[in-house]
Amino acid sequence: MSMWNPWRGCKKYSEGCLHCYIHKGDLKRHINTQDITKTKDFYKPIEKLKNGQYKMKSGMVYVCFSTDFFIEEADAWRDECWKMIKERQDCTFLFLTKRIDRWEVCLPEDWPEGYDHVVVCCTVENQKNADHKLSIFKTLPIKHKCITAQPLLEHIEIEKYLDDIELVVVGGESDIAARPLNYDWVLDLRQQCIRKNVNFEFRQCGTYTIKDGKMYKVQTKDLIKKAKSAHIDYRRVT
Numbered sequence: 193m194s195m196w197n198p199w200r201g202c203k204k205y206s207e208g209c210l211h212c213y214i215h216k217g218d219l220k221r222h223i224n225t226q227d228i229t230k231t232k233d234f235y236k237p238i239e240k241l242k243n244g245q246y247k248m249k250s251g252m253v254y255v256c257f258s259t260d261f262f263i264e265e266a267d268a269w270r271d272e273c274w275k276m277i278k279e280r281q282d283c284t285f286l287f288l289t290k291r292i293d294r295w296e297v298c299l300p301e302d303w304p305e306g307y308d309h310v311v312v313c314c315t316v317e318n319q320k321n322a323d324h325k326l327s328i329f330k331t332l333p334i335k336h337k338c339i340t341a342q343p344l345l346e347h348i349e350i351e352k353y354l355d356d357i358e359l360v361v362v363g364g365e366s367d368i369a370a371r372p373l374n375y376d377w378v379l380d381l382r383q384q385c386i387r388k389n390v391n392f393e394f395r396q397c398g399t400y401t402i403k404d405g406k407m408y409k410v411q412t413k414d415l416i417k418k419a420k421s422a423h424i425d426y427r428r429v430t
């Protein structure tokens with residue numbers, strides 16, 4: 193597993209961005225997150241060792257986990273990234289985006305059928321964005337699609353968008369001022385996935401999680417552990 197951040201910085205784009213951990217981290221280090229700049233890792237996938245082998249190992253590559261692969265400020269750089277992605281057929285590249293509505297302007301020319309080794313995760317947090325983004329996502333020629341509902345801010349109905357989805361991930365928000373996650377929303381989303389036989393993962397609780405009408409404060413270090421202890425992940429039946 194590798195991480196690849198060809199650029200850094202991001203701009204808030206939707207309600208889910210309110211307590212973005214990238215912005216919080218940058219604030220502590222006095223870095224302007226809105227300043228989108230290329231990193232020294234820009235060419236990481238194709239850098240080679242003296243013996244000619246790639247430095248970056250084969251396998252899963254998480255792309256732009258501290259920014260957004262479809263951010264406007266990176267439009268001039270993305271084609272080069274697609275070329276590197278295309279060269280590394282031995283890897284699987286996975287990125288999340290809150291900007292699926294920028295799809296048309298972000299693609300390489302030879303995409304039409306989609307690349308086999310690219311996984312695109314569309315992130316949504318409320319019904320309004322789910323309807324807007326997933327109705328676009330549903331129509332796109334992508335070989336591997338996932339949905340990330342994190343931070344989930346309200347109950348959402350997305351069953352009608354699940355036909356070609358491989359995985360739905362749900363999680364709460366982590367912050368002292370986090371908006372609460374109601375466990376009932378998680379369970380309902382899980383049922384939608386089960387009805388459509390789609391993989392489901394409860395990735396993390398919220399700092400404030402409501403269960404059976406009672407609000408619990410969860411320590412940051414326990415957010416993932418508590419979600420896993422619910423044992424509600426679902427693996428599709430093949």
Ligand code: SF4
Binds near residue numbers: 204212258
């Ligand atoms: S798109 Fe992601 S990285 Fe960018 S501001 Fe929103 S949450 Fe942060």
